[in-house]
Amino acid sequence: MRLRKKLTAALFAIAAIPSAVYAAAISDTWYAVQYDYRDFFAATDHKNFQVILAGDLFPGVDPATVARDLLPLMQAAKPRPALTFTYDKPAEPPRPDYRLYLVANPANDLGGDSICRGTTRFKPAQTGIFSVFAVYCRNDMTMSQASVRTPATGPTDPRIAEAFRELFMVVFSDSPALRPNGGGMDRR
16 A cells, blocks of 8 residues: 555656646846836837747747737736737837847846847757746836746747746736835835
8 A cells, every 4th residue: 555655756747747848937027226117018008019029049049920920929918908019110109118128148248127128149059948038128227127037949839828928927026025115115
């Protein structure tokens, strides 16, 4: 009986290994003091929200195909406001200008504020790895940022959809602890 329980436990542990190996890794998380999810919600609810793709996510795959295939994955993983992700730049830039940069394989010394000002640098892509630095900008200032890495074979890989779900929960966090002058930042 004990042997059967040990074998069953071992089989379950072996079965869990692939899901642990393929989980997305979120890192480099940072929020500006001015970050407020309520501002994000008000600025994006029932509106288009610009996404700017920078870099080569999948070397050897047409960037237009990658962009086309990623948009529905992002839309399915979108945060709570009823927003619509778009690559189209608004005819007239809104003020404030909220947008999301997704930088593929960013250089190690690239920061969010540089990205919000339009500067991007890259390091060589690793085959089979989806590596993106997401930066949520308001005008030229970083509101939040996070990186995600996960194995992926191409732009339609289901692991990318899961990576976007995890990434957007971090970049667009609605945690009360992040509210300016309230939640965890209120020191009165």
